[in-house]
Amino acid sequence: MSRRSPDAMKIRCTAKLQFRAFLTTAKLEFRGAFSKEEEGMPETIFNENICKGCGLCVTVCPKKIIKLDTTRVNIKGYYPAIVNNMAECIGCANCAKICPDSVITVKK
Numbered sequence: 001m002s003r004r005s006p007d008a009m010k011i012r013c014t015a016k017l018q019f020r021a022f023l024t025t026a027k028l029e030f031r032g033a034f035s036k037e038e039e040g041m042p043e044t045i046f047n048e049n050i051c052k053g054c055g056l057c058v059t060v061c062p063k064k065i066i067k068l069d070t071t072r073v074n075i076k077g078y079y080p081a082i083v084n085n086m087a088e089c090i091g092c093a094n095c096a097k098i099c100p101d102s103v104i105t106v107k108k
C-alpha cells in the first residue's frame with residue numbers, strides 16, 4: 001500500500017476545498033439565473049373595492065401572507081385584504097377559491 005507525503009495530502013485537501021467552493025458558487029449562480037421572477041412568479045390581484053373584509057382568504061393561505069389592511073377602508077367601508085409578501089406566494093389559489101365575492105384573481 002502506498003503512503004502519501006503530508007505535502008501531497010495537504011495539496012489534495014486544498015484542491016478538494018477549492019472544488020467544493022467552486023460548486024457552491026456555481027450552484028448559487030445557477031439559482032440566481034432562474035430567479036422566481038424569471039420563472040413566472042404567481043401574481044395575486046385583489047379587486048379591493050368589492051372586498052368585505054371577512055378574512056376567509058387570510059385563514060386559508062398556506063404561506064400566511066394575506067392580511068386585512070387595518071390602516072384604511074375601501075369604498076364599502078371594510079378593511080381590504082392584501083398580500084404582504086408576494087414573493088412568498090405559491091399560486092395555490094386557495095384564497096381565490098374561498099372568497100365569496102370573487103375579489104381575488106391568481107395569475108400563474
Ligand code: SF4
Pocket residue numbers: 044060061062063064065066083088089090091092093094095096106
Ligand atoms: S395563491 Fe395561495 S399562497 Fe398565494 S396568496 Fe393565495 S392562498 Fe396565499
Ligand code: SF4
Pocket residue numbers: 050051052053054055056057058080081098099100101102103104
Ligand atoms: S375572502 Fe374575499 S371578501 Fe373576504 S376578506 Fe378575503 S378578499 Fe375580502
